[in-house]
Amino acid sequence: MDNILNLLWLLPALPLFGFLVLAIFGSKFSKRGIAFIGVGTVGISALIAIIIGISYLTHTPPGNSYSQTLWTWFNVAGFSPSITFYLDPLSLIFCFVVTFVGFLIHWYSAESMEEGEGYARYFAYMNLFICAMLVLVLADNLLLLYMGWEGVGLCSFLLIGFWYKDDENSAAARKAFIVTRIGDTMMLIGLFLLVKSFGTLNVAAILSGAPAVWTQGSSLAFWGAFLLLGGALGKSAQFPLQVWLPDAMAGPSPVSALIHAATMVTAGVYLIARMHVLYELAPAVQMLIAIIGAVTLIIAGFSALMQNDIKRILAYSTISQIGYMFLALGVGAFSSGVFHFFIHAFFKSLLFLSAGAVILALGDEHDIRKMGGLRKKMPVVFWTFLFGAGALAALPFVTAGFYSKDEIIWYAFASDKGSIWLWLAAFGGSFITSIYTFRMVFHTFFGEQKTEISYVPGNRIKIPLIILGILSLIAGFVELPEWMGHFAPFSKFLNTALPAVSLANVAGSTETILLLINMIFALLGVWIAWRFYKKPQLLSSLQTGAGKRLSNFLFEGWKFDWFYDHVLVRPVVWLSRIDKTDFIEKIYGGVGNLNIWLNKVFGRTENGNIRWYTMGVALGAVITLTIILFL
Amino acid sequence: MVTVSMNTGLLLASILFLIGLVGVLTRRNILFMLMSIEIMLNATGLAFIVAGAHWLQADGQVMFLFILAMAAAEVALGLALILQMHRQHKTLDSNVLNLLKD
Amino acid sequence: MNVIFYITAIIAIIATLLVVTRTNAVHALLYLIVSLLSISVIFFILGAPFIAALEVIVYAGAIMILFVFVVMMLNQGKESLKQEKEWFKIKNWIGPSILSLILLIELIYVFTSVDTPVGNTGIVDTHEISKSLFGPYILGVEMVAMLLMTATVGAFHIGREKKNEYHRFLKKEE
Numbered sequence: 001m002d003n004i005l006n007l008l009w010l011l012p013a014l015p016l017f018g019f020l021v022l023a024i025f026g027s028k029f030s031k032r033g034i035a036f037i038g039v040g041t042v043g044i045s046a047l048i049a050i051i052i053g054i055s056y057l058t059h060t061p062p063g064n065s066y067s068q069t070l071w072t073w074f075n076v077a078g079f080s081p082s083i084t085f086y087l088d089p090l091s092l093i094f095c096f097v098v099t100f101v102g103f104l105i106h107w108y109s110a111e112s113m114e115e116g117e118g119y120a121r122y123f124a125y126m127n128l129f130i131c132a133m134l135v136l137v138l139a140d141n142l143l144l145l146y147m148g149w150e151g152v153g154l155c156s157f158l159l160i161g162f163w164y165k166d167d168e169n170s171a172a173a174r175k176a177f178i179v180t181r182i183g184d185t186m187m188l189i190g191l192f193l194l195v196k197s198f199g200t201l202n203v204a205a206i207l208s209g210a211p212a213v214w215t216q217g218s219s220l221a222f223w224g225a226f227l228l229l230g231g232a233l234g235k236s237a238q239f240p241l242q243v244w245l246p247d248a249m250a251g252p253s254p255v256s257a258l259i260h261a262a263t264m265v266t267a268g269v270y271l272i273a274r275m276h277v278l279y280e281l282a283p284a285v286q287m288l289i290a291i292i293g294a295v296t297l298i299i300a301g302f303s304a305l306m307q308n309d310i311k312r313i314l315a316y317s318t319i320s321q322i323g324y325m326f327l328a329l330g331v332g333a334f335s336s337g338v339f340h341f342f343i344h345a346f347f348k349s350l351l352f353l354s355a356g357a358v359i360l361a362l363g364d365e366h367d368i369r370k371m372g373g374l375r376k377k378m379p380v381v382f383w384t385f386l387f388g389a390g391a392l393a394a395l396p397f398v399t400a401g402f403y404s405k406d407e408i409i410w411y412a413f414a415s416d417k418g419s420i421w422l423w424l425a426a427f428g429g430s431f432i433t434s435i436y437t438f439r440m441v442f443h444t445f446f447g448e449q450k451t452e453i454s455y456v457p458g459n460r461i462k463i464p465l466i467i468l469g470i471l472s473l474i475a476g477f478v479e480l481p482e483w484m485g486h487f488a489p490f491s492k493f494l495n496t497a498l499p500a501v502s503l504a505n506v507a508g509s510t511e512t513i514l515l516l517i518n519m520i521f522a523l524l525g526v527w528i529a530w531r532f533y534k535k536p537q538l539l540s541s542l543q544t545g546a547g548k549r550l551s552n553f554l555f556e557g558w559k560f561d562w563f564y565d566h567v568l569v570r571p572v573v574w575l576s577r578i579d580k581t582d583f584i585e586k587i588y589g590g591v592g593n594l595n596i597w598l599n600k601v602f603g604r605t606e607n608g609n610i611r612w613y614t615m616g617v618a619l620g621a622v623i624t625l626t627i628i629l630f631l
Numbered sequence: 632m633v634t635v636s637m638n639t640g641l642l643l644a645s646i647l648f649l650i651g652l653v654g655v656l657t658r659r660n661i662l663f664m665l666m667s668i669e670i671m672l673n674a675t676g677l678a679f680i681v682a683g684a685h686w687l688q689a690d691g692q693v694m695f696l697f698i699l700a701m702a703a704a705e706v707a708l709g710l711a712l713i714l715q716m717h718r719q720h721k722t723l724d725s726n727v728l729n730l731l732k733d
Numbered sequence: 734m735n736v737i738f739y740i741t742a743i744i745a746i747i748a749t750l751l752v753v754t755r756t757n758a759v760h761a762l763l764y765l766i767v768s769l770l771s772i773s774v775i776f777f778i779l780g781a782p783f784i785a786a787l788e789v790i791v792y793a794g795a796i797m798i799l800f801v802f803v804v805m806m807l808n809q810g811k812e813s814l815k816q817e818k819e820w821f822k823i824k825n826w827i828g829p830s831i832l833s834l835i836l837l838i839e840l841i842y843v844f845t846s847v848d849t850p851v852g853n854t855g856i857v858d859t860h861e862i863s864k865s866l867f868g869p870y871i872l873g874v875e876m877v878a879m880l881l882m883t884a885t886v887g888a889f890h891i892g893r894e895k896k897n898e899y900h901r902f903l904k905k906e907e
Contacts, residue, residue, distance in 0.1 A: 608729025610664070614655050618832050625839050634854055635738050638844045640779070643742050645840045647749055647768075649833040654753035656829035659820045662758055662804065666765060669796065670749055677772055684779040687855050689865035692784045693873075696866070699791055700877045704884030706796050710803045711892035717807055718894075724816075 004055040007048050008068045008085050011095060012134035014041040014048075018127040026120025035110040038123025042106045042130055046099035053096055056087065057493075064088060064496040065204075067140055081201055084140035090497040093338060094137040094270055097345045101262045102130050104464035108353050109254035111460035112360055122162060126258070129155035133263050137270055142191055142201040145271070149187070149235070152264045153180050159259060160251040172250040179244040183234015190227025197224070207277040216281050225282035228275060229289060232268030236322050239296040243560045245319055246303075249311040253356025256311060261318050261348035266341050269325045273334050276498060286417065290330025294412075294425035297323030299558050301432035305439075306554040309366045310355045313440050316557070317392060318348055320429060324408050327426060331418040333411040334498040335491040339479050340404040342490075346475055347391035347401060350468035354385040357461050358444060363454040368440060373449030380462045382445050384469035389441045391472040393434040393526065396519040400476030405430060406518055407481060410511060416504040423514070430518065434525025442533040481515075640681030647674035661716065661723050665709050672702045737778055745771040756817035758804045762797060769793040780856040 018041030026034060056066070065088040072082040087095075106126060113122050132151025139145035161173030191201065197213055197220060198206050214221040232238075237245035237260075248260055259265070272279060272289065279286045297320045304316035321344050328337030358374065358381060359366060375382045391401035409430060413423035479490040491500070532538055541547040553559055579585075605616075651674060654667030676695045683691015713723070720727045748768035755761040769792050776785035866874055 606732055608732030610725050610728060611656050611659075615829070615832070618652060618656065618829075618836070622832060622835055622839070625836070629839060629842065635735060635779075637849050639738075641844055642841065643745070643775075645837065645844075646746060649837055650746070650749045650753060652836075653826070653829045653833050656832070657825050658753070660758075660817060662800075662807075663753075663761065666761060666800065667753060670752065670765070670768070673769065673772060673792065677775070680776055680779060680781050680784060683857065684781060685849070687857060689857055689861040692781050692857060692862050693865050693870050695784055696787070696862075697873055697877055699787065700881060703791060703796055704880050706799055707884045707888040708891065710799060711888040713803065714806070714892050723807070723809070723813070 004051060005061065005066045005087065006068065007052060008066070008087055008138070009070060010048050011045050011052075011085075011099065012131045012138065014045045015127040015130040015134070017041060019124050019131060022120050022124035022127065026124055029120065031114060031119055034120045034123055038127060039103070039106040039110050041127060042099060042103045045130070045134075046103040049095050049099040052087070053092055056092055069140075073143070079195065079200065081141045081143040083144060085138040086140035086203070087138065088497045089494050090270070090273060090338065091137045093342060093494070094266075095134060097342060098130065098133050098137065098263050101345050101349050101468075102126075102133075102258060104467060105254045105258045105262075105349060105353065108257075108356075108461055108464045109252070111458055112254060112356055113252060118162065122159075122252070125155055125158045125162070126255075129159065129259065129264075133267070136267055139203075141203060142194065142206075145203075146187070146191060149184065149231070149267065152259070152267060153177065153184065153235070156180075156248070156259050156264055159255040160248045162251055162255065166250075169250040172244075172247040176244040176248050179241050180234040183231045183241055186227045186234070187231025190224055190231065193220070193224045193227060203274060207275070210277050210281060214278075214281050217283065218281075221278065221282040222284055225275075225278045225285040226288070228271060228278070229285060232271050233292065234268075235271075236265050236268030236326070237319050238268070238292055238323060238326055239299060240560070242296060242300065242319050243557065243564060246312050246315045246557060249309070249315050253311070253352055253359060256315070257349040257352035257356070260315065261352050262345035265318060265322055266325070266345070269322065269329065269337060269341055272326075272329050273338055273498060276329075276334055279329075280499070283417075286330055286332070288330070290327050290412075290417065290422055293323045293326030293328075293330055294422050294429075295323075296320070297327065297429040298425055298432075301429045301436070302554050303557045304436045305432060306551050308369055310358070310368050310371075310440060310444065311352070311366060313368075313436060314348070314351055314355060317351075317433065317437070320433065321348065321392075323429070324405060324426065327412055327422060328408045331411055331415040331422065331501070332499070333408065333415060333501040335494040336404070336407045336411055336501065338494060338498070339490055340408055343391065343400045343404040343472075343475055346468055347388040347399075347472040350384060350388040350465065350472055351392065353461075353468065354381050354388065354465055357381045357457045357465065358385075360461075361453045361455050361457060362451045365451050368443040370450050371444045372447040372451075373445075374453075375445040377449070377453055378457070380465060381457065384465040385445070386441060387469040387472045389437045391476075393437045394430060394518070394522055395526075396522065398473060400472055400474065402522075403476035403479055403481065406515060407479070409518060410481075410514060411501055411503075413514060414503050414506045414511070416502050418504070427514075427518065427521070431521045431525050434522045435529050438526045438529035439533065442529060446533070637681055637685040640685075641678055644674045644678035644681065647671075647677065659725055661713055661725050664725060665706070665713070668709075669702065669706065672698060672705075738775065741771045741774045741778075745775070754821075756821055757814060758809070759801070762800050762804070766793050766797050769797070780854065782856065783859040783862055 018037050021037055022029075022034060029037070065086060067087070068085045070083040070085070072080055074080065106123070109122070109126070113119060129152060132148045132155060134148075136145055136148025136152060139148055157173045157177040160176055161170045163169050164173075194206060195201060198209060200206070210221075214224070234241045245260060245265070249256055251259075279289070300316045300320035300323060304313050304320065307313045307316060321340070325337040325340050325344070328334070328340060358371065358378070361374075361378060361381075362371060365371065387399070391399040393399075394401040394405040396402050409423065409426045412418045412426045413420065477487075480487045542551045556562065605612075648671050651667045651670030654670065655664050658664055658667065676698045679691045679694045679698070681691075683689070683694075716728070717723060745768050748764050748771065751764045752761045752768060755764065769788060773785045773788040773793070776782075776788060
């Protein structure tokens, strides 16, 4: 009981141990053993995270932070990053979410991945992912964070292409890796810039020393912040690097829940929140963050409206919700962004898990137009999905999403960095969210059943769904807005790590009006979805002509893939094709060709004729004798 | 008993040796090639004897004895091989023995 | 006395030349025997009587007889004679002759560049050879014995008429 915070290193170490055991000995265990190790290590990590959290809350360490150094990584020319884990409110929240939601997802996937091969491989990759993500959020210096960053990128690649025997899955995994690589490279250059300016990558040192070294609005600050933002854009699938996330749904549903909803894609949010001082020193970049967030949430929201694959709807929805988080960070409402991350982790992973249960039950059917009538047949899945959908659509008062999303929408208007346009984008996005979410709900669960149920989910699937469902309803109550009483322990907790939002001068009544508009339109979205579901002929204008072109455009994600393919991919492929036969290639090929020709020529001397060989001997004797005698 | 310089003897030996070499290189019949090899061996032996007689030592003749034994062994085996080849290919043409080519 | 040497030498050279250029195998062998006999005479006049005797007994007597027996066994007949006449083309001889000539010139150069005085004359008789064989060269003698045994066994095995033996399962496919 000496210092419970000393157990901090166990958080990433236990999943790492699980990964090593399963990677090396995985095939020797039974399925129960594999599940026990895979789920157990993350479960113990979650337990330790909760214990550490309680200890932190009750006996807050001095300076509101706690560091645990394991060893020094290297020491070159005075630059010596160390393997140190740093606990402060921000990283504590992320740790809790990662381990707890991760544990629920592992438990769920113990059943959902049971048939099929690669059970041990799956849990090994998932454990490695949890370890890498925890290293990322607990890192004390940016180099260690980058190591976790790369680790989660690797695990994302491995898990998206989990069923690698199908070429499409491998292609999706490669696409994810390459697109995030663009962001990672920008981030690496940003890290070089930071080392050059500050001489260290230690986060606390940078944050405290930055205002002295970089003046506000200087180009160094701009580039440093911008390059780190590039990394965040890649990992969090924001405009313009959002193209990988919809295709990443090729992986198993728990993978989508863990990596592409709750944790990895929020790494960008974590990075920007952590380095908030840099963004305050570069207001242009912060404005850019807000604009990118707003643009992304509109693009993704409209795209989600036209999708038919249930997981793609949820993928675009994730892109959209992270756009909200970026919007919050961009207008300076850092703790709101983190709060939305907290709530989003619960309801989005819940939505993915229950979508996965539906897909599993209907025998791998993804198309919502072929689902229906599951409301009575799968009640647990239906009600938990409904809770999650309500949280996503931010239905008033009862769902957690209402509290987090509306806070962001309010700050988009009210912050001194916000504007009416940002508010309009956020509000419009929220309306669209409500429509597409409930379209998904109605098509999947209501109406008549179009596909038979072939598999009934068991308890290991249902219990995590129930837990997440309850959290989607009540988790919002830790941060009530001002007009509902001043109960805001969440942002108070984060205040020691993140700055509070500075408000512009807005009248208090504006807040109420905007809130009412939000609530009305959220419910309006549900009603519109119900109308179009009941009477599909209202959508007939989308079947022909301009309407069809519009719906195709939205269906393909605003044609970003087509654009990147024509502008970036095809020129490179063409260049490499003509480069394949240029003259340097001929030189290298020529060496080989010369050898082949020499072989042919000398091969003729080996004709098997004895007298020819004897002649060779005699000739050799003559030549040798000549050389000895006369030279 | 004759006073012939060693050079003359060696010259004779080398002429005989080269005639044997020409025989090996030219004749197609395996039997003639073997005969030419025998000529070459004999010529080498002559060279040894000439040298031994020049230095009045027994070593030259002892060497020739060994060469003689070796030639006998080689001829025995060579003729056995020729017999086998004749059984397999029904001809004594040395050009049919070209399976070790490229 | 030197005249005898030169005459015998010329006989040896002519006989050897004839060996290489005959088309009939038996003729070639007979000329080869003549060549060996003249070499034996040369050995004798050089003062190596034991070796001269051995040359006649072993070389001309055993090895050439082996050749004759094999020619007899092969039983080539008239077509082989025609075949040999066909193969005897002058243009095949040009290359090897040039090669040998070059080699000869080089060897002559080697011989004449070193001046050796005319050596003593004398006879190295059997007594000396046997002392040498049982003394310093005893190991060589043993090895030659093994060599001859190897040759015997090898010649017996290689020259055998072999019946192709199939495994009993494969016999039905014959």
